[in-house]
Amino acid sequence: MRHLAMVMVVCFGVVFSNPAWAGEDKATAEDVYDLVLKAHGVLSSLGEKGLEAFNDPKGEFVYKDTYVFVQQCPKYVVAHPFALDKLKGKDLTGVYPHQNTLCEGAKNPKGTWVEYQWPKPGETKPSRKIGFIIPVEGTPYAVVASIYSDDLSVDELNAKNK
Numbered sequence: 168m169r170h171l172a173m174v175m176v177v178c179f180g181v182v183f184s185n186p187a188w189a190g191e192d193k194a195t196a197e198d199v200y201d202l203v204l205k206a207h208g209v210l211s212s213l214g215e216k217g218l219e220a221f222n223d224p225k226g227e228f229v230y231k232d233t234y235v236f237v238q239q240c241p242k243y244v245v246a247h248p249f250a251l252d253k254l255k256g257k258d259l260t261g262v263y264p265h266q267n268t269l270c271e272g273a274k275n276p277k278g279t280w281v282e283y284q285w286p287k288p289g290e291t292k293p294s295r296k297i298g299f300i301i302p303v304e305g306t307p308y309a310v311v312a313s314i315y316s317d318d319l320s321v322d323e324l325n326a327k328n329k
Contacts, residue, residue: 193232194323196280196297199312202228203278205300206235206310210303218308221246228312238300238309240270245308264297272300273309280324287315297321 194202206228209217221228221237228235229248237246244254259266265283272281278301284293298313 190260194231194312194314196299196314196316196319199233199284199299199314200231200328202230202233202235202312203301203310205239206312207278207301207303209312210237210306211307214306216309218246221310222248222251224248227304233314235310235312237309238269238273239265239307240273240309267301269298269309269311272298273302276302278302278328280321280328282321285313294323297324301326 206221209220213220218237220226222234223229224234224240229321234248236244236248239245241259242260243256244251247254264275267283268281268283272279278299280297280299282295282297285296286292287294294315295317296313297316297319298311300309302309
């Protein structure tokens with residue numbers, strides 16, 4: 168019995184000390200905004216040569232549960248840390264419904280928050296996702312990162328960024 172109690176205490180400690188259970192591994196809207204602006208700076212200075220920085224799943228543009236990918240609107244994803252092989256060079260027009268939403272947002276030179284539906288990892292049912300997207304002047308690219316959220320207001324986030 169004593170052994171069982173010890174195992175339960177250890178398991179309880181492992182489960183509840185895990186940052187995922189505590190919500191510590193969730194990026195915030197501020198994290199997304201900062202990450203996108205950092206990515207914007209890289210592409211602004213390096214152009215196409217900077218794309219490689221966004222393809223590394225363990226790189227600086229993957230943070231907590233978000234990551235930056237690079238869009239070449241209206242058709243292509245040109246850099247992505249997790250799905251580049253699946254997406255690169257493929258015309259995505261009409262394939263992913265959020266493509267139009269992202270590319271509309273990429274028309275705002277100061278960047279904008281957008282809302283779209285996308286399944287969470289391991290799920291098939293779409294969930295609400297919000298992302299910040301900004302075009303990179305002098306290039307055909309826009310950078311975007313997103314988080315899942317049922318309660319953040321895109322209008323309120325956009326009002327803060329003006």
